[in-house]
Amino acid sequence: MITDRRVLQDEFIPREVVHRDAQIQELASNLEPLMHEQPAQDMLVYGPPGAGKTCISQYALEQLEAEAADITYHYINCWENYNRFSVLYEALDGLGRTLDVHRQSTPTDELFDRLKSYDSRPYILILDEVDQIEDNRVLYDMYSLEHVAIIMIANREEDVFYRMDDRIRSRLINCDRIQFGAYGVSELTDILADRAAWGLHPDAIEHEQLEHIADVAVGDARIAIGILRNAARRAEAEGAERIKIDLIDDVVPKTQKETRQKNIECLNDHQQLLYDIIDGNDSIQPRELYDAYDEQVDDPRSERMLRKYLNKMEHYNLIVSEGEGRWRQYRIKDGTEQG
DNA sequence: ATTCCACGGGAAAGCATGGACC
DNA sequence: GGTCCATGCTTTCCCGTGGAAT
Numbered sequence: 001m002i003t004d005r006r007v008l009q010d011e012f013i014p015r016e017v018v019h020r021d022a023q024i025q026e027l028a029s030n031l032e033p034l035m036h037e038q039p040a041q042d043m044l045v046y047g048p049p050g051a052g053k054t055c056i057s058q059y060a061l062e063q064l065e066a067e068a069a070d071i072t073y074h075y076i077n078c079w080e081n082y083n084r085f086s087v088l089y090e091a092l093d094g095l096g097r098t099l100d101v102h103r104q105s106t107p108t109d110e111l112f113d114r115l116k117s118y119d120s121r122p123y124i125l126i127l128d129e130v131d132q133i134e135d136n137r138v139l140y141d142m143y144s145l146e147h148v149a150i151i152m153i154a155n156r157e158e159d160v161f162y163r164m165d166d167r168i169r170s171r172l173i174n175c176d177r178i179q180f181g182a183y184g185v186s187e188l189t190d191i192l193a194d195r196a197a198w199g200l201h202p203d204a205i206e207h208e209q210l211e212h213i214a215d216v217a218v219g220d221a222r223i224a225i226g227i228l229r230n231a232a233r234r235a236e237a238e239g240a241e242r243i244k245i246d247l248i249d250d251v252v253p254k255t256q257k258e259t260r261q262k263n264i265e266c267l268n269d270h271q272q273l274l275y276d277i278i279d280g281n282d283s284i285q286p287r288e289l290y291d292a293y294d295e296q297v298d299d300p301r302s303e304r305m306l307r308k309y310l311n312k313m314e315h316y317n318l319i320v321s322e323g324e325g326r327w328r329q330y331r332i333k334d335g336t337e338q339g
Numbered sequence: 340a341t342t343c344c345a346c347g348g349g350a351a352a353g354c355a356t357g358g359a360c361c
Numbered sequence: 362g363g364t365c366c367a368t369g370c371t372t373t374c375c376c377g378t379g380g381a382a383t
Contacts, residue, residue, distance in 0.1 A: 083369080083370075084369095085368090085369060085370090086369095105356070105357045105358060105366090105367060105368050105369085106357090106367095106368075106369090107367085107368070107369095108368085108369080286344085286345065286346090287344075287345085301372070301373090302372070302373055302374080303345090304346095304347080304372085304373070304374080304375095305371085305372060305373075307345085307346065307347070308347085308372090311346095311347085324345090324346090324379090324380070325344070325345060325346080325379070325380045325381065326343080326344050326345065326380080326381065326382085327380095327381085328344090328345065328346085
């Protein structure tokens with residue numbers, strides 16, 4: 001059934017990509033000046049989850065790297081690295097210059113100085129989930145480095161700019177915007193067909209079944225590939241030769257649960273408790289939620305902290321908040337909801 | 340007009356950890 | 362080893378803002 005497992009991982013970057021020619025072209029032309037020792041244009045790549053932003057950005061840079069060996073690029077997930085130190089650390093790590101840097105006791109400015117002193121060749125940073133960065137100074141840092149170009153990735157354009165102070169906003173507001181719309185069913189089907197061709201036996205799945213997966217995944221390539229992966233595994237476990245529609249439908253809830261579980265595991269105990277409390281209610285008001293939380297834990301965090309946790313969880317797409325002010329309600333995000 | 344509730348920014352405090360020195 | 366210091370990270374504390382209810 002499965003001939004190459006890597007191809008079915010959603011972070012896999014294929015050798016050829018389909019349906020994003022315009023975006024790839026734009027990425028490439030913004031990076032093109034690097035070939036002539038000119039600075040590259042900074043970019044903001046935005047669009048809904050699973051629209052190929054991360055994949056295509058990395059793909060474009062791999063292509064460029066293959067063409068012109070004289071560049072380096074590095075991918076940084078700002079969800080995990082949201083403060084100035086971590087981002088700079090990751091940036092240095094991409095250059096292999098972190099050997100003697102310690103998480104504590106190394107001043108952040110020293111990391112910046114070190115990055116500054118590296119100027120032998122162009123360095124491109126992909127800042128995924130860039131709206132998660134808490135300290136925008138780091139964007140200013142990157143901007144001020146001549147040899148560093150940044151590709152910022154976010155779901156929504158406005159999330160990136162609204163918290164920036166004027167100094168950095170006025171500079172980055174002019175970066176090139178590249179929009180990624182959600183994939184349509186036929187586009188997703190093509191993507192799946194490509195993965196199936198590389199990762200599965202030739203007759204494992206037919207066009208109709210791929211189309212069904214694409215349909216269920218509502219535009220999200222990550223979900224689509226996840227469903228294909230789980231379906232293939234299930235078929236393999238059952239010794240089936242082909243992936244049938246029934247089997248696909250069987251595996252959809254499991255795939256949704258999987259992505260959710262992956263996120264929940266990143267939460268600390270307090271956050272998980274909040275999640276459980278919300279999960280036990282259809283919806284819950286903040287006061288009620290805080291009180292329930294206080295009752296169930298020995299060393300409660302402050303309400304301010306809970307609000308920060310809740311914000312994080314909302315960004316994680318685990319919960320949603322509805323209503324303003326005293327009408328605010330929290331509830332669990334349904335697995336089939338988008339965005 | 341005043342009170343209530345919730346939100347979220349920012350300063351300050353508290354915590355953990357590596358390094359230098361004894 | 363023990364002590365002190367510098368640093369980044371997390372959490373708390375304080376407070377202004379804004380909408381709704383009284």
